[in-house]
Amino acid sequence: MEFVFSKRAKILFSVLMIIGVIAMIVGFMNDHSNHHGRFWANILTNGFFFFAISLGGLFFLALQYATEASYMVVLKRIIESITQYIFVGATVLIIFFIAASAHWNHIYHWMDNAVYHEYVMESTIGTDHPEYVDEMVEGAIDNEHYDKIIDGKSAYLNLPFFWIRTLLYLGVWCFFAYFFRKRSLMEDEIGGTKIHLKNMGYAAIFLVFFAFTSSTAAWDWIMSIDTHWFSTLFGWYVFSGIWVSFMIFLVLFTIWLRGRGFVPFVNDSHIHDIGKWMFAISFLWTYLWFSQFMLIWYSDIPEEVTYYVQRITEYKGLFFGIFFTNFVFPMVILMSRDAKRTIGYLIFVGVVIFFGHWLDVYMMIFPGGVGGELHIGFMEIGMFLGFLGLFLYTVFNSLSKAPILVKNHPFLEESKHLHI
Amino acid sequence: MADKIIYATFDDDMVLLESAKKLTAKGVHIRDVFSPFPIHGIDPVIGIKHTRLAICGFIYGLIGLTLAVSGMYYFMIVDWPMNIGGKPNDFLYQNIPAFIPISFEFTVLLAAHGMALTFFLRNWTLPGIKPRNPYPYTTDDKFVMEIHPSDNEISTDELMSDLQSTGSIAIEER
Numbered sequence: 001m002e003f004v005f006s007k008r009a010k011i012l013f014s015v016l017m018i019i020g021v022i023a024m025i026v027g028f029m030n031d032h033s034n035h036h037g038r039f040w041a042n043i044l045t046n047g048f049f050f051f052a053i054s055l056g057g058l059f060f061l062a063l064q065y066a067t068e069a070s071y072m073v074v075l076k077r078i079i080e081s082i083t084q085y086i087f088v089g090a091t092v093l094i095i096f097f098i099a100a101s102a103h104w105n106h107i108y109h110w111m112d113n114a115v116y117h118e119y120v121m122e123s124t125i126g127t128d129h130p131e132y133v134d135e136m137v138e139g140a141i142d143n144e145h146y147d148k149i150i151d152g153k154s155a156y157l158n159l160p161f162f163w164i165r166t167l168l169y170l171g172v173w174c175f176f177a178y179f180f181r182k183r184s185l186m187e188d189e190i191g192g193t194k195i196h197l198k199n200m201g202y203a204a205i206f207l208v209f210f211a212f213t214s215s216t217a218a219w220d221w222i223m224s225i226d227t228h229w230f231s232t233l234f235g236w237y238v239f240s241g242i243w244v245s246f247m248i249f250l251v252l253f254t255i256w257l258r259g260r261g262f263v264p265f266v267n268d269s270h271i272h273d274i275g276k277w278m279f280a281i282s283f284l285w286t287y288l289w290f291s292q293f294m295l296i297w298y299s300d301i302p303e304e305v306t307y308y309v310q311r312i313t314e315y316k317g318l319f320f321g322i323f324f325t326n327f328v329f330p331m332v333i334l335m336s337r338d339a340k341r342t343i344g345y346l347i348f349v350g351v352v353i354f355f356g357h358w359l360d361v362y363m364m365i366f367p368g369g370v371g372g373e374l375h376i377g378f379m380e381i382g383m384f385l386g387f388l389g390l391f392l393y394t395v396f397n398s399l400s401k402a403p404i405l406v407k408n409h410p411f412l413e414e415s416k417h418l419h420i
Numbered sequence: 421m422a423d424k425i426i427y428a429t430f431d432d433d434m435v436l437l438e439s440a441k442k443l444t445a446k447g448v449h450i451r452d453v454f455s456p457f458p459i460h461g462i463d464p465v466i467g468i469k470h471t472r473l474a475i476c477g478f479i480y481g482l483i484g485l486t487l488a489v490s491g492m493y494y495f496m497i498v499d500w501p502m503n504i505g506g507k508p509n510d511f512l513y514q515n516i517p518a519f520i521p522i523s524f525e526f527t528v529l530l531a532a533h534g535m536a537l538t539f540f541l542r543n544w545t546l547p548g549i550k551p552r553n554p555y556p557y558t559t560d561d562k563f564v565m566e567i568h569p570s571d572n573e574i575s576t577d578e579l580m581s582d583l584q585s586t587g588s589i590a591i592e593e594r
Contacts, residue, residue, distance in 0.1 A: 294517045300505055336474070419461065 003262050005400040013393040020386010027379030033370055040105035041369040042379060043096050046387035048221065049245065049361045051089030053391070056246025057082035058177050059210055065180075065203030068196075070411035071273055071418045074265050077406055078254060080184055081399035082246070086177045088394050090170040092387075093221070097166060101159055107369040110157045110227045114145040149228050157224055165220055169213045176206045184406065191408035214239045225368040229307045233292040238364070240288050244281040245357045251278050252350045253395075255343055262404055268341050269418045275340035282330035282353065289323055310367050319363060326356040358384065425451075426579060427554055428588040430563040433459045439586035440465050440565065448579065449571040454558035477535045484530030488523040 024039070031039045061079050064072045072079070100108050109115070117132030119140040124131040133140050150157070179202070187195040215235025223234045231237075251274050257263045258271070296304045311319045329349050339345045362380075406412060430436040437459060440450055450466040453459065462468075493512050496502045496519075501509045508514045540546050558564045565583075569576045576593070583591050 290517075290520065294520065297517050298505065300507075335478070 003257070003396075003399045003404045005396045009396060010393070013389040013396070016385045016389025017393065018386075019382050020384075020389060023379050023382020023386060027383065031379070035104065035106045037105055037107060037370045038375070038379065040096065040099060040107055041365050042383045043092070043099075044107060044221075044369070045358075045362050045365050046383055047089065047092035047096055048365075049358050050085065050387050050391040051093055052242040052361075053246050053249050054083050054085040054089055054177070055173060055214075056242040056244075057250070058086060058173060058180070059207070059214075059243065060246060060250075061180060062176070062203035062206045062210070065199040066207055068200060068411075070414045071270065073409050073411045073415035074263070074270060074405060074418075075250070075254060075274070076184065076409070077399065077402060077404050078257065078263075079250065080181055080402075081395050082249065082253070083177045084181065084398035085391055085394045086174055088390065090174055094166075094170065097163070101163070107365075108224055108227075110150050110153070110224060111159060112145070114143065115147040115150045116154055117143055118146050118151075119143055120145075153227070157227070162220060165216060169217045172209060172213070176202075185402060187409060188403065188407045193410050196410050214242070222364050225365060226307050226310075228303065231292055231296070231304070231307070233288060233295075237285075237288040237292055240281065240285040241357055241360055244278070244285045245354070247274065247278045247281050248350045248354045248357065250274055251346055252354070255347060257404075259343075265405060265416050267418065269420045271343070271346070272337075272340050272420060273418070275334065275346050278346075278350065278353075279330050279334045279340065282326060285357075286323070286327040307368075311363065315363065315367060318359065322356055322359045322363060326353050326360065329353055329356075424569060424576070424593050426567045426569060426576065426583070427592045427594070428565045428567070428583040429555070429557075429590040429592075430565065430587060431561070431589050432587075433457075433563055435587040436563045436565060437462055437465065439583065439588065442586050443567075443582060446574070446582070447572070448567065448574065448582075450565055451568050451571065452566040454553055454555065454564040454566070456559050456561065456563075459563070473535055473539060476538050477531045480534030481527045481531035483534075484527040485523055487530070488526035489519065492519045492522060 027042070028036060028039045031037075057079050061076070061083060063069075064076070064079075099105055100111055103111070106112065114120075114130070114132060117134055119133045119136055120143040121131040121133065121139050122141045123139060132143060180199070183195055183199060183202075215238075218235040218238035219230075222238060223230065251271075254263065254266060254274060255271065258266050293308065296308060329352050333345055333349050334340055362376075409415075428439075430439065433455060436453065436455075440453070440462065443450065444465055444467070453462060453466060455462075463470075489512075496515065497509055497512055503509065504515070504518065512519075545551065553559065554566070555562065555564050565588075567579060567583075569579065572579065580591055580593075
């Protein structure tokens with residue numbers, strides 16, 4: 001059976017993208033924050049959130065390969081199509097990082113050269129390129145922008161190394177997304193068990209690489225916004241957010257496809273299984289969110305609490321609201337077995353926590369990237385819709401490129417008869 | 421005849437499942453099935469209701485949560501207010517993050533132990549209790565179906581011949 005990317009859906013997603021472009025232009029014009037910080041923070045939030053969904057898909061696919069799981073085989077093409085957004089998502093992120101490196105925005109405070117040097121030549125202050133020096137020389141005075149903490153981190157947080165890391169993560173992740181897709185299509189034609197057995201090893205390699213780089217990428221791209229602050233749990237926290245966002249999207253997308261009759265081979269047990277994932281990973285996310293919060297709250301060390309102090313004083317309702325929404329909704333509503341088999345409950349919870357996890361990314365980036373004022377206005381909503389349109393367009397497009405059910409996978413028959 | 425019970429032994433779970441389907445299609449009521457492992461899909465066929473153990477687990481969990489929170493409230497806020505890192509301790513909510521791990525542990529503890537005990541009590545398989553299993557070999561490699569003729573309208577002879585024809589290797593009446 002082929003998935004048809006209907007004309008109506010194409011128009012709808014194009015309209016969403018146009019809304020996004022309008023929101024970008026209008027927002028950019030009306031954005032009077034420092035160096036259009038709000039605009040660029042929106043690009044990073046949406047760029048990262050949708051990139052994260054496809055990255056979560058890649059991780060989940062590799063997990064299925066490495067464990068040789070049979071139950072997910074009928075959903076494999078759907079997962080693959082989600083991973084194919086990773087190329088677009090990576091491009092968006094690279095554009096953002098170029099903008100940050102070129103000082104078009106000041107989301108990353110540490111990218112500013114001024115914070116690394118103790119002294120500045122007095123005669124050059126006020127010009128476009130003040131001359132900074134590390135030692136006291138004739139004509140130099142104390143640099144008021146000098147930041148000892150950031151200077152201490154300069155061995156890791158410097159532009160060349162940042163770019164090497166970023167290109168390494170994005171390059172390897174994109175390669176695996178391409179590589180798994182290619183092998184999956186190859187399996188359709190060739191068949192046999194050779195590809196399936198080798199996928200296990202490749203997936204294991206990917207998972208080891210991902211285990212390290214998902215953490216370091218979270219530090220580089222998100223944690224370094226609040227440059228003074230650090231948390232060793234942050235990588236895991238972001239990773240759980242990535243995973244749960246993907247699970248939510250997979251549940252909603254599969255239910256939609258099944259409602260449209262594209263995937264008659266997906267039965268209640270498959271829906272139940274991915275519903276369980278959504279339920280369980282919501283707990284993982286809550287666990288990590290709370291662990292990070294509680295340890296910092298308990299010890300109350302000034303250099304650690306800054307992150308929470310800012311969020312609690314300026315965004316108290318939203319900050320704790322997201323936590324409770326993303327925790328209580330899945331827990332209370334999806335706890336029983338029957339609820340995970342009822343489409344209505346899954347859609348309701350899925351939609352609520354989908355926005356909840358977008359707001360979670362928003363909460364990671366905006367307080368540090370833009371500063372104090374809480375504003376979810378036309379720009380935030382419009383750009384979210386625009387990126388959603390782009391994401392859905394890419395996913396639908398790649399889903400329509402290949403048969404929606406894999407052929408020749410050794411566990412295909414077993415997966416079709418999943419019964420729990 | 422009313423006191424007699426028919427035990428039909430099978431040596432394959434799938435044969436038993438097919439047999440059970442055929443018998444229940446005729447309106448025969450099967451009391452129970454003994455098996456060394458869970459037979460996939462047998463529950464709806466022989467009319468076993470969905471387990472309520474999960475509901476018990478939920479209730480035990482709530483009890484554990486309530487006990488833990490109220491206990492800590494009494495110990496740490498009311499009876500002997502603890503000064504931990506200089507944090508205010510006039511009200512429960514001011515210290516609640518520190519209590520969450522213990523509340524969680526206690527919830528899990530009570531839910532897990534409560535469910536295990538309920539399971540054993542409901543099945544009456546506590547240590548020292550004589551097993552109700554009619555044939556010890558159903559814990560090894562055989563499967564037994566238990567039918568009470570008093571539950572059913574069709575005659576015992578017909579029941580036996582049906583069991584025989586659907587693959588039972590031994591039928592005993594006792």
